Amino acid sequence: MAKRILIAALLLMPVQVMAAAGGSGFMLHAGNDVGNKASLQRGARNYVNYCLGCHSLQYVRYNQVAKDLGIAESDLEDTLMWTAEKPQEVIEIAMPDGDAARWFGRTPPDLSLTSRSRGTDWIYSYLKAFYVDPTTMFGYNNLVLENAAMPHVLWSLEGDKAAIFEDTVDQDGVSHTEFKGFEQLTEGKLSEAEYDEFVIDLVNFLDYVGEPVQLQRQSLGIKVIAYLLVFLLLAMALKKEFWKDVD
Ligand code: HEC
Structure with missing residues (x-):
């Protein structure tokens, strides 16, 4: 009997973990187009400006990106190559690993394969799911990755949002916290549509990076x-x- 209970518990475990990870059920569809070179170029630029401070792309070389995305090598040095000296270098971060772990409590993961492991919809939703939460270290929480150790690095573009939750009790007397929607608290530099495009370009770039051969x-x-x-x-x-x- 004990054995059966144990097996049942083990079978249920992944479900519990999954429920905890995506508890809010917040998931949007990215709808990016990896064939759109202009979008990929903008995404690469966005990535270097806002993400490369913490996240490397260890399976991608600058000159490969330049070739695939139609960026001239001369432009590459001015616009993308901040952390490398030679175009054939892979895309590394400038910050030593240990520092990042100390500051964030967790090392920011390499994002080369995240579009494959998490999926593009997940990344898109994640970047649109930051909300103000004064109880966390950086003042933001995330609906898709609860208590994410990543600050909302795009807050100046998106502005601040509050998440509205409602507590409900179902017929079995179990209480649930349900996500009801966002409320915009402050305006960012970009409109909602512009922020959307900014994030889709980024996701598109990560989609390409996850599988360059798809181009x-x-x-x-x-x-x-x-x-x-x-x-x-x-x-x-x-x-x-x-x-x-x-x-
Ligand atoms: C200041 C450092 C920092 C910057 C800048 C940053 N991140 Fe993060 N990011 C983190 C940390 C730390 C984590 C780990 C979060 C966790 O697991 O709690 C993370 C996690 C992630 C994840 C989840 C990866 C996974 O599979 O769990 C994605 C996707 C991501 N970041 C995308 C981005 C993008 C896109 C940008 C640029 C717009 C960006 N990050 C900028 C620190 C940063």
């Missing part, structure tokens, strides 16, 4: 379809030619 795959896909279309036309012309005499 080549897309252009290869177009070539294959073009080839097939030409072949189809040829085949149709041939068929007409063959059947001309039969009809």
Whole structure:
């Protein structure tokens, strides 16, 4: 019996962990387009300006980004390469690891593969889910990653939001805290639509970084379809030619 209870408890565990992680149920759809080069370029710039202080991209090299995104190597040095000297270097942070762990209590993770592990919707929602919470170290909390050790680094762009929660008791007498929506407290430098675009560009860039080859795959896909279309036309012309005499 004890064994059965143990097994049941083990089976339930992941569910509990998941419920705790995404307790608010707040999840938005990113809808980014990794084929949009202008968006990827803006995303790369946003990343270097606002995220590279803490998060490295250890599987990506600057010159690879430049090539894939159509950025000239001369522009690369002025706009993106703040933490490297040579374009073939990977994208590292300037801050030593130990310092970050000391300041935030947790080392900011490398984000090379986050679009794959978490998904683009998750990152998009996370960056739109910071709200004012004076009980935390940095004065902000996050609906998607509760008690995140990351400060709301984009607050000056988005402005401050409060999250509205409501306590409800269900028919079994269990109380739940339900997220009801955000209330804008102060204006940021960007409008809501502009902030949205800013975040989508960032997510798009991280989507590309998670799987750089998808850009080549897309252009290869177009070539294959073009080839097939030409072949189809040829085949149709041939068929007409063959059947001309039969009809
Ligand atoms: C001041 C340092 C700092 C900056 C700047 C920063 N972050 Fe973070 N970030 C962190 C820390 C610390 C964590 C770990 C949070 C935790 O696990 O509680 C984190 C976590 C994350 C995560 C979750 C990763 C995961 O899988 O758990 C994502 C995504 C993320 N950051 C994206 C960004 C983006 C995008 C930017 C730029 C707009 C950014 N961060 C800027 C410190 C920072």
